[in-house]
Structure formats: structure tokens, C-alpha cells
Amino acid sequence: MWASAVLLVLLGSFGANALDNGLARTPPMGWLAWERFRCNVNCTADPKNCVSEKLFMEMADRLVEDGYKDAGYEYVNIDDCWMAKQRDANNKLYADPERFPSGIKGLADYIHSKGLKLGIYTAYGNFTCQGYPASGMHLELDAQTFAEWGVDMLKMDGCKQMDRHTMKKGYPQMTKYLNATGRPILFSCSWPDYERGAGIPINYTLVAENCNIWRNYVDIQDSWQSVLSIIDYYAKEQDTLVPVAGPGNFNDPDMLIIGDFSLSVEQAKAQMAMWAILAAPLLMSNDLRTITPEYRDILLNKDVIAISQDNAGIMGKRVLQKSDIDIWFRRLGEAWMTTYGLLFFNTDATSTKSVTVNMIELGASQTMGYGLTDAFDSSKNIWHIGASEDHTFTVKAGSVLLYTVYPSK
Ligand SMILES: *[C@@H]1O[C@H](CO)[C@@H](O)[C@H](O)[C@H]1NC(C)=O
Ligand SMILES: *[C@@H]1O[C@H](CO)[C@@H](O)[C@H](O)[C@H]1NC(C)=O
Ligand SMILES: *[C@@H]1O[C@H](CO)[C@@H](O)[C@H](O)[C@H]1NC(C)=O
Ligand SMILES: *[C@@H]1O[C@H](CO)[C@@H](O)[C@H](O)[C@H]1NC(C)=O
Numbered sequence: 001m002w003a004s005a006v007l008l009v010l011l012g013s014f015g016a017n018a019l020d021n022g023l024a025r026t027p028p029m030g031w032l033a034w035e036r037f038r039c040n041v042n043c044t045a046d047p048k049n050c051v052s053e054k055l056f057m058e059m060a061d062r063l064v065e066d067g068y069k070d071a072g073y074e075y076v077n078i079d080d081c082w083m084a085k086q087r088d089a090n091n092k093l094y095a096d097p098e099r100f101p102s103g104i105k106g107l108a109d110y111i112h113s114k115g116l117k118l119g120i121y122t123a124y125g126n127f128t129c130q131g132y133p134a135s136g137m138h139l140e141l142d143a144q145t146f147a148e149w150g151v152d153m154l155k156m157d158g159c160k161q162m163d164r165h166t167m168k169k170g171y172p173q174m175t176k177y178l179n180a181t182g183r184p185i186l187f188s189c190s191w192p193d194y195e196r197g198a199g200i201p202i203n204y205t206l207v208a209e210n211c212n213i214w215r216n217y218v219d220i221q222d223s224w225q226s227v228l229s230i231i232d233y234y235a236k237e238q239d240t241l242v243p244v245a246g247p248g249n250f251n252d253p254d255m256l257i258i259g260d261f262s263l264s265v266e267q268a269k270a271q272m273a274m275w276a277i278l279a280a281p282l283l284m285s286n287d288l289r290t291i292t293p294e295y296r297d298i299l300l301n302k303d304v305i306a307i308s309q310d311n312a313g314i315m316g317k318r319v320l321q322k323s324d325i326d327i328w329f330r331r332l333g334e335a336w337m338t339t340y341g342l343l344f345f346n347t348d349a350t351s352t353k354s355v356t357v358n359m360i361e362l363g364a365s366q367t368m369g370y371g372l373t374d375a376f377d378s379s380k381n382i383w384h385i386g387a388s389e390d391h392t393f394t395v396k397a398g399s400v401l402l403y404t405v406y407p408s409k
Pocket of ligand 4: 203205206209
């Protein structure tokens with residue numbers, strides 16, 4: 001027991017004041033419209049892909065019928081461009097009536113009937129990033145409206161709030177209004193990313209007191225370069241970001257683009273594995289109606305999801321860079337039965353590389369040694385290696401090896 005007490009003390013500096021709404025005890029999993037469907041509002045021209053209730057209902061159906069819900073994906077999240085262009089006579093937001101004929105309440109009922117949860121989007125400032133009405137002057141009313149509709153998660157963006165210094169006040173106000181509704185609503189904040197962009201110091205203690213998840217860095221795009229630049233940011237900032245992550249609070253490197261147009265299967269494995277090591281939200285932005293089985297299998301990989309969803313919620317770190325291979329390590333589970341997620345990422349896009357390491361170098365030192373299970377290929381499981389025994393790991397160009405490391409009995 002003493003070991004868990006030590007762990008609590010170590011995590012206590014943030015844990016004690018973290019946002020207490022009972023949500024995001026592990027990184028949230030679900031689907032978010034933005035990267036794939038953007039602000040496509042012309043349902044005459046593109047009825048299948050426009051931002052409409054039909055799109056969210058169809059994604060909910062796929063989540064349930066194709067195994068995603070069983071794997072843990074539960075949020076169906078609307079992004080920008082759902083609103084009518086004005087507020088109603090009582091100043092309330094409402095959904096565009098042509099694209100959302102059931103209203104958000106009707107959509108929430110449908111999503112809940114499937115055993116899923118609904119996420120919605122607004123912005124701090126007077127307009128959303130795409131110019132729709134936003135919550136700056138109506139935080140309390142909008143929090144109440146979202147709760148009345150049965151919303152379960154809120155992403156609050158902020159590109160049109162040009163005075164980024166006001167965000168340290170505005171986001172915590174929204175946290176209070178959400179809490180006052182009495183409905184637990186997972187709060188996703190874009191605030192630290194805007195402060196970063198404006199060169200304003202980020203107070204992560206304050207962020208963690210007010211947000212369940214938060215964006216630290218720029219929006220992901222459908223490209224491998226974008227994925228790489230995001231990973232690079234998290235590696236460079238890890239000493240700041242790792243201590244603030246924990247149950248109820250997670251850094252958000254943005255959506256999974258697995259199954260979209262740009263990532264190869266190996267690159268898709270790399271994004272999935274890296275997001276699991278980073279204890280990142282797993283919010284897919286793809287078309288679940290047309291995704292091919294090889295990408296679906298990566299999104300449903302149980303071993304990777306088990307690393308992502310580990311109860312201790314400790315964010316992994318890059319621990320070594322050697323022979324063009326970046327090695328990332330994430331501590332899993334309770335302190336007295338520690339297992340690890342271990343990721344080898346070959347950053348050379350053109351050639352296979354090998355690296356020789358032992359577990360002690362990586363930070364695991366149980367004298368009985370370790371067994372390693374390979375998340376993507378069980379034929380590569382390693383039954384036993386001593387803690388100080390050197391082992392050579394070979395990684396394909398631009399790809400990853402992901403292991404769960406268990407102490408030997
Ligand atoms: C509101 O905050 C209090 C105190 O932090 C917490 O106990 C409660 O669960 C919160 N309620 C909701 C609905 O978030
Ligand atoms: C939607 O697309 C159709 C067909 O391309 C076009 O005729 C129409 O003007 C568009 N509507 C709007 C509001 O842009
Ligand atoms: C939002 O609108 C209000 C009222 O029109 C105005 O006072 C305020 O300055 C605006 N805020 C921003 C960030 O533009
Ligand atoms: C950061 O926020 C915390 C919690 O609100 C506060 O106690 C602390 O003084 C802030 N730090 C700075 C440097 O402003």
C-alpha cells in the first residue's frame with residue numbers, strides 16, 4: 001500500500017485541484033466531425049457528407065454496429081457550423097432547422113438511445129471560427145441550453161476572441177456555468193493552444209482545474225507531416241505536459257485521422273500507438289461508412305486501447321533517441337504491479353532500423369525481468385528478457401513497434 005500512497009503524493013500537486021465532474025477518468029474515446037467533414041453545409045450539393053443530423057446519426061449507427069462502441073468509443077461529437085446564423089428571440093442558440101430538423105435535443109435522444117453520448121461545439125468570443133454565433137456574451141445561457149438538450153461534452157474553441165488574455169477568465173466562467181447546470185458535461189478547452197499561439201504563458205494548474213481535456217497545439221490536418229509535427233511538439237514539451245495529465249485531465253493532440261486519405265497502414269499504426277502512449281483522447285475524424293477493414297482493425301486494436309485506457313492515466317514520455325529510433329515509455333497500472341507501454345518509432349521514412357537497449361535504460365528495473373507482448377503482431381511476443389539484458393528491436397521505415405511490458409513472475 002505504501003507504493004500507492006507515494007504515487008498519490010506524486011500526482012497530488014495536480015490531482016488535488018483537478019476538475020471534479022467525474023468525467024474523463026481515462027482519455028475520452030469517440031468520433032468528432034471536424035477534420036473529415038469541416039464546415040460542409042450545402043446539403044443540396046452534398047447530402048451524404050454535409051454537417052447535418054443525418055451525418056451524426058449514421059456515425060452513431062456505425063459506432064454501434066461495427067464494434068467501435070464495444071471497443072470503448074462512446075462520444076459522437078458535433079463541431080462547428082451546426083447553428084442557425086442567428087440566436088432566437090430569447091437569445092438562445094438553435095441548430096440550423098434544415099440540416100437538423102429534430103433539433104439538438106432530438107439528435108441527443110437518438111444518440112442516447114444507442115447507448116452513446118453527444119458532444120457539441122461552441123466558441124469563446126462572439127463568433128465561432130467559421131463565423132457562426134458563439135458563446136462569449138452568453139456563457140451561462142448556453143451552458144443551460146446545452147444541458148437542457150442533454151449534451152454530454154462541450155468543445156469550446158476561440159479563434160475569433162482576439163484578446164487571448166481574457167481566456168484565463170472566460171474559460172473558468174464556463175466551467176462554473178456548466179457545473180451549475182447539474183449535468184456532468186465533459187469540457188474540452190482550446191484555450192492553451194490560443195495562449196501558446198499568442199505567446200501568453202500557459203498556467204496548466206488553472207487549465208486542469210477547469211477543463212477535462214485541452215488542445216495544446218495546432219489543428220491536425222490529413223497528412224503525415226502534420227502527425228509528425230504534433231508528435232514533435234509533445235516530445236519537446238513533455239516535461240511541462242506529463243505532470244498535468246491524469247484521471248480527469250488529459251492533453252489533447254487532436255483527432256485521429258486513421259482511415260482518411262493520407263496515412264498508410266504503417267503510419268496509421270504509428271498514430272494510434274503514439275496517441276495511446278500520450279494518454280490522448282481517441283477522437284476519430286473519419287468516415288466510418290466507408291473505412292476499409294485494415295484501418296478499422298487498427299482503431300479497434302484491443303492491446304493498443306488497453307494502453308490508452310489504463311486507469312492510472314499517466315502520460316508517456318520519449319525516454320531515448322538512438323539510431324533514428326525514438327523510444328517512448330508509459331507507466332501503466334498501480335505502482336506495486338507496474339506494467340509499461342513501450343513504443344519504438346523509426347523516424348527514418350526510407351529504411352528499416354535497429355536499436356539495442358535493455359529495460360533498465362528505459363526505466364524498468366524489476367530483477368526478475370520482463371515479458372513483452374506485441375500489440376500489432378503476437379508472433380513477435382518476447383517471452384522473457386532480463387532487466388539488464390540487451391535486446392535488439394528492428395523497426396520498419398516510418399513505422400512503430402508497440403509492446404506491453406509485464407514483470408516476469
Ligand atoms: C460541480 O462541482 C462540485 C465541486 O467540485 C462537484 O462535486 C460536482 O460533482 C460538480 N457537478 C457537476 C455536475 O459537474
Ligand atoms: C449548394 O450547391 C448547389 C449545387 O452545387 C448550388 O447550386 C447552390 O447554390 C449551393 N447553395 C449554397 C447556399 O451555397
Ligand atoms: C462581442 O460583442 C459585444 C457586444 O456587441 C462587444 O461589446 C464585444 O466587444 C464583442 N467581443 C469581441 C471579442 O469582439
Ligand atoms: C496558476 O493557477 C493556480 C490555480 O488557480 C494559481 O494558484 C497560481 O497562482 C497560478 N500561477 C501563476 C503563475 O499565475
